[in-house]
Amino acid sequence: AQTVTQSQPEMSVQEAETVTLSCTYDTSENNYYLFWYKQPPSRQMILVIRQEAYKQQNATENRFSVNFQKAAKSFSLKISDSQLGDTAMYFCAFMKQRGGSGNTGKLIFGQGTTLQVKP
Amino acid sequence: GAVVSQHPSRVICKSGTSVKIECRSLDFQATTMFWYRQFPKQSLMLMATSNEGSKATYEQGVEKDKFLINHASLTLSTLTVTSAHPEDSSFYICSARVGWGNTIYFGEGSWLTVV
Numbered sequence: 001a002q003t004v005t006q007s008q009p010e011m012s013v014q015e016a017e018t019v020t021l022s023c024t025y026d027t028s029e030n031n032y033y034l035f036w037y038k039q040p041p042s043r044q045m046i047l048v049i050r051q052e053a054y055k056q057q058n059a060t061e062n063r064f065s066v067n068f069q070k071a072a073k074s075f076s077l078k079i080s081d082s083q084l085g086d087t088a089m090y091f092c093a094f095m096k097q098r099g100g101s102g103n104t105g106k107l108i109f110g111q112g113t114t115l116q117v118k119p
Numbered sequence: 120g121a122v123v124s125q126h127p128s129r130v131i132c133k134s135g136t137s138v139k140i141e142c143r144s145l146d147f148q149a150t151t152m153f154w155y156r157q158f159p160k161q162s163l164m165l166m167a168t169s170n171e172g173s174k175a176t177y178e179q180g181v182e183k184d185k186f187l188i189n190h191a192s193l194t195l196s197t198l199t200v201t202s203a204h205p206e207d208s209s210f211y212i213c214s215a216r217v218g219w220g221n222t223i224y225f226g227e228g229s230w231l232t233v234v
Contacts, residue, residue, distance in 0.1 A: 033221045042227075043157075043210065043212075043227070043228045044225065044227055044228070045163075045212065045214070045225035046225075047223075050221065052221075089160075091162060091163070095221055095223075097221070104151060104168050104170075104176070105151050105153075105216040105219070105220075105221070105223065106153065106165065106168060107153070107165075107214075107223060109162045109163050110162065111161070111162050112160075112161070112162050114160070
């Protein structure tokens with residue numbers, strides 16, 4: 001079974017600074033996807049960034065980038081130039097890649113990290 | 120972009136009654152839909168996976184007779200909480216998978232309060 005662990009329940013950062021959120025996972029699969037989702041106070045889940053495990057290059061989306069270490073099963077999210085609108089709960093998630101046994105597209109979520117961006 | 124609409128956003132019902140929450144994919148066909156429950160400041164807990172035209176697959180510990188899931192079409196899944204009790208009060212979120220890929224869109228969520 002797959003598990004996702006986020007060991008930082010809460011974090012804070014000053015506006016315009018950089019912050020890194022940690023995520024580790026455990027799986028015996030070789031092909032999978034990893035995601036970071038953001039859940040602001042509105043509760044709408046928003047995809048921040050996605051990484052295919054077969055790609056060595058780390059994914060980036062504007063101010064958001066990941067450090068994907070497959071051997072270490074680590075998938076951290078770096079937010080640069082933090083903005084007040086980045087205040088939210090962030091979830092790391094895992095999905096088996098199609099073709100794996102029992103793959104339904106199910107997302108397995110970590111516990112979440114609440115990020116507060118301070119002015 | 121693709122949108123998943125969830126309705127109602129908030130509902131209050133009396134203990135012992137049933138309440139239905141709808142999840143619609145507005146501009147794509149969802150082969151698979153998922154239902155989650157979320158308690159305050161906690162993660163999303165997957166309740167069940169719903170495939171169009173077939174019975175839902177429930178996660179361990181989720182009462183299938185209490186949380187009825189129907190996925191009658193490729194754009195609509197419903198969650199019915201039967202004989203609701205105050206402990207069923209929670210935030211319920213649906214999501215929909217686009218085809219067989221890794222793209223998942225989430226609904227806005229529904230607050231259920233049982234009084």
